[in-house]
Amino acid sequence: MPAIGVLALQGDVREHRATLEGLGARVVEVRSPRDLDVIAGLVIPGGESTAILHLLVTSGVRAPLQERLNDGMPVLGTCAGMIVMARHVRDGRSDQWSFGSLDVTVRRNGYGRQVASFEADVALSSGGSIPGVFIRAPRIEEWGSGVEVLGTCNRGDGDAPVWVRDGSVWACSFHPELTADQTVHRTFLAAHGLL
Numbered sequence: 001m002p003a004i005g006v007l008a009l010q011g012d013v014r015e016h017r018a019t020l021e022g023l024g025a026r027v028v029e030v031r032s033p034r035d036l037d038v039i040a041g042l043v044i045p046g047g048e049s050t051a052i053l054h055l056l057v058t059s060g061v062r063a064p065l066q067e068r069l070n071d072g073m074p075v076l077g078t079c080a081g082m083i084v085m086a087r088h089v090r091d092g093r094s095d096q097w098s099f100g101s102l103d104v105t106v107r108r109n110g111y112g113r114q115v116a117s118f119e120a121d122v123a124l125s126s127g128g129s130i131p132g133v134f135i136r137a138p139r140i141e142e143w144g145s146g147v148e149v150l151g152t153c154n155r156g157d158g159d160a161p162v163w164v165r166d167g168s169v170w171a172c173s174f175h176p177e178l179t180a181d182q183t184v185h186r187t188f189l190a191a192h193g194l195l
Contacts, residue, residue, distance in 0.1 A: 002040035004194050005030040009055035011047020011080060015177035019185050025194060033064040041194050042068075043185075046079030046135070046175050049108065050093055053084060069101045074168040074192040076184070082106060082171035083138050090141065102169045103144030110139020111155065111173075122151040122162055122174065130181045132162065132174035139173065140164065150187075168192070 006016045008029035020027050020043070028039050036042075042065075044052070056062040069075065077085040086098050088105040111118070111134055122132040125148075132153060140161045143149070151163030151172070163172040163184065176184035189195045 001026050002194055003028045003038055004189065005035060005039035005042040007042060007044045007052070007056075007061075007081075009059060009061070010051045011045035012078075012175065012177050013045055015175075016043050016045050016078075016185075019177050019182060020189070023182055023186055023189060023195060025189055030061065031059060033060050036061070036064050036068055039073075041074035041189075041192050042076070044075060044077040044081030044084050045177070046081060049080040049083040050096065052080055053097060056084075066099060069099055069169075072168050074188070074194070075101070075170065076188045077102070077169070077171040078177065078184075079135065079137055079173060079175055082140075082173060083108060085169055085171055086138075087144075088142075102164070102166045102171055103147050104140050104164060104166070104171070105142040106138040106140055106173075108138055109136050110141070111137045118155075120153050120155070122153050122172075123159070124151050124163075124183075125149060130176075130183045131179045132172075132176075133178040134162075134174050137162075137173040 085102040090107040117135040121129040148165045149161040152159035
């Protein structure tokens with residue numbers, strides 16, 4: 001079985017690993033460029049996007065990860081991981097960069113700061129809903145025509161996309177690893193033959 005990596009520089013690494021292993025996936029924690037050589041997909045966890053971006057550079061992982069992304073490696077970014085993958089980031093630091101592999105424009109802390117964190121149902125495009133935990137969550141404000149909206153959330157101002165897919169790059173504004181629901185991880189793994 002091919003291995004799925006979890007970027008283990010900062011953020012909810014343990015929670016993602018537990019969810020993935022609970023589904024039967026073989027997990028590798030990615031901390032160095034050589035770790036990328038043994039994985040067939042990657043989860044970029046929630047955490048602090050500026051810290052993750054800084055650590056990607058200092059660990060030497062940024063350039064080889066960009067190469068793997070260019071080659072189409074499947075990636076799931078959650079919360080800060082969505083910011084790391086987005087094409088455009090609003091309200092970022094002046095030196096903020098991103099991989100630009102996901103054709104969306106996101107606003108950092110788009111649903112409010114830490115005190116505005118909330119839980120809400122995410123309506124799935126396939127029907128039904130899953131629980132969503134939103135903590136300093138990015139808000140998707142624009143997305144390209146090739147982006148598939150897999151889930152939305154309504155905070156009183158219409159349905160906003162919170163789970164999207166752009167080819168092999170998937171991302172969600174919320175933290176699926178903080179609930180018992182395995183839908184996001186299972187769907188991502190199954191779509192890329194990682195189960």
